[in-house]
Amino acid sequence: MTNKVTTYDHVASLLFDGMTLLFGGFGGVGTPPGLVDTLIQSNVRDVHLVGNDAGFPWVGMGKFIVLGRAKSLVASHIGSNPVAGELMTAGKLQVEFCPQGILVERIRSGGVGLNGFLTEIGKGTHLQYDKPLVTIGDKQFLYEAPITGDIAFVYARKADTFGNLVFDKTARNTNPFVAMAGKVTIVEADEIVEPGALDPEEVVVPGIFVTHIVPSSGYNWKWIWEMPDKLSRDERPSK
Amino acid sequence: MTNKVTTYDHVASLLFDGMTLLFGGFGGVGTPPGLVDTLIQSNVRDVHLVGNDAGFPWVGMGKFIVLGRAKSLVASHIGSNPVAGELMTAGKLQVEFCPQGILVERIRSGGVGLNGFLTEIGKGTHLQYDKPLVTIGDKQFLYEAPITGDIAFVYARKADTFGNLVFDKTARNTNPFVAMAGKVTIVEADEIVEPGALDPEEVVVPGIFVTHIVPSSGYNWKWIWEMPDKLSRDERPSK
Amino acid sequence: MDMGDARQIIARRAALEVKSGMVVNLGIGIPSLVPDFLAPEVDVLFQAENGILGMGPTPAVNADGNLSNAAGYPVTLLTGGCYFDSATSFAMIRRGRVDVSILGALQVSADGTLANWIVPGKRVPGVGGAMELAFGAANLIALMTHTEKDGRPKIMRTCTLPVTAYRCVKKIITEKAVFAVTAEGLRLEELLEGTSLEEVRQCTEAPFTLSPQLM
């Protein structure tokens, strides 16, 4: 089996201006910290981001967003990252809001090789945008397009060297679908083990979807509860 | 947490003529044997079945299909159950063929509460049937409708009494999605344990989707490899 | 009454809606205070849309960075609970497996239409999972203070803020009153904490009928 373990330097060489980057994580939980730092250090710009949210200014993908090098963001909320809101208002970051469960299904639809799906959720609201309306029988639905990425950033608890993945608690969130939806899928894992070391029943993402694996040093930010005075309630992640 | 363990007698009381019944399994592997027998003994008829295949005449849902009490079947193949083919030819069983991976996604779409999806697979073939064509941009796709069932039959390796489920090897197949797509979901489990006995990371189907649980006595049929002279190659499950 | 008192009153009343055996999703803000007011014998399962069923309280020590609620704060897992991905989480929600969803609101209209995701030009939180929760929950309860700080009503004929979901709220709980949303419009069910009917009439834009026991 192919050994897919590589270095952060090699990962940096895969990133490019204008790329679409999918990232796992929910309020920073489950966003791969070492990969975010690699992106920050890469000088890559005009990135099209797709992920659950904008993190916090100092947590998750938020650390990159505040630098102003993301061109667009598809997310379900940005309330926990006021800088993202400022960039949006200043016309420097194009934000498309998508209902949280619809967004993960759009990433999944791309990841499993389907061509989008229909739903009633969001119909008639501002979040309909210019999404096509499709009539089936006597009902009208919104068409939600699939999403894939040039690069996908994934955080896993454990990976074997082929890329079979298991996750940790609520750090799983969107990661399994982000992993499937990348043309190139890069996994940062807390622990890298030999093939056979994972129980074949417990594997959540089969390694066939994974392109590269790097070892994690753990998350390198302070969570909001570690800095209680820093944020008002309104700046915390919202839904 | 609600204890959902019940008896086969109670399960029998939930079945009704004309019901839509979803069942897990792939060539009989992962089809709940005790629930199939309960269905057989129930005298319920005109059942609308949805599952991967018609099993074998003596294996899986095949044991019920050969009795002629199913009105229709949505499946990806019936080649391993010649009786199903005879019933179809005689006009006694209405069969809709659906590509295997599309069928499981239709069940999933119903199970996750979406309204169907678009795909190119099957376009222009006999399996297009009268499925709506939807144009998005400059491409045309088939619309695949979601599937839900009045009753869903699921086989699990282990269930806790709340219905958190884990599966066994290739007996997993369509079961996780069948479990989500039933209005009433009935699980036959090899082993029933107390809440807390399953690793919360290894749970594949959260118990919230499960209505009833019964203990299994194991599969009660002979597999094809145990009766090698009985079948020609053409009668084996095909894809 | 200051804002803090109002929030406590609303949360305490909302807690009465939560019964043993229910699966409950709580939004951030006032809804997150509801567990503080649950009677100890009430045995509910809390679902969080980031991937937990059976969420327990904040850990006393040793918060785990990989175990949080949907607001990003550390929580615990109760015995029998489990973790899952975001797609499964919203499958539960859209399929109506969550019995009660208690969400904070900015405005609710007479037909139960909810606005709770954006105040254009002021706050851009984003919609998160609110649209699915509004769509899927068997019972959706909206919590909010009865009026804006300046006294403008939040229970409206028609929402003036961008809508989260149409005709989804079943009950509105404020520090002054409880309304049921019926096919015929709002019905005042209770007056809270000594509020008078006249007071409620003055600060409620939407028309409402009275429950028999208030007549």
Added chain:
Amino acid sequence: MDMGDARQIIARRAALEVKSGMVVNLGIGIPSLVPDFLAPEVDVLFQAENGILGMGPTPAVNADGNLSNAAGYPVTLLTGGCYFDSATSFAMIRRGRVDVSILGALQVSADGTLANWIVPGKRVPGVGGAMELAFGAANLIALMTHTEKDGRPKIMRTCTLPVTAYRCVKKIITEKAVFAVTAEGLRLEELLEGTSLEEVRQCTEAPFTLSPQLM
């Protein structure tokens, strides 16, 4: 040559298409014989659409009723392999993560259109996963005897049997010949086991050009 010999010849030739590092899905019938002809140093991962990546050979003893290949026969799992549900299985297939899919065929036409799921009025096996495999596999190889038992051709100008998928086959391997499917139509790449070009011309309905090394 009897049918059994022909099947062995086809499988042996097909085995040469399988290289180390590939992920391979094998259909039932002739494709299932391919592993018998793989050189021991060829290190491939077999995917089976019922939910295995890293499928190993038939167990010598103690077949497990819950561990089978897509045809329902007992198999084993190699070190590093894993199990998954049917949706994930077909996600791999549709997303092109399966490098080579080797399927049995009833007919293939000049543009690579495949018919392999039904002979109306005679056999109703059903399509199984063949449509997805035909759609998604980076490389689709069709195996079949060159003609029907009565000599009628199976490599056609246009398929007369119901189609599985259009323009999907990249290579056709029979007991007589190997064809590549190109944008310009079929190209004969090899003659097998002493078959003459004339013989292939006679039993092939579709037109074909010759690879340079056959000219």
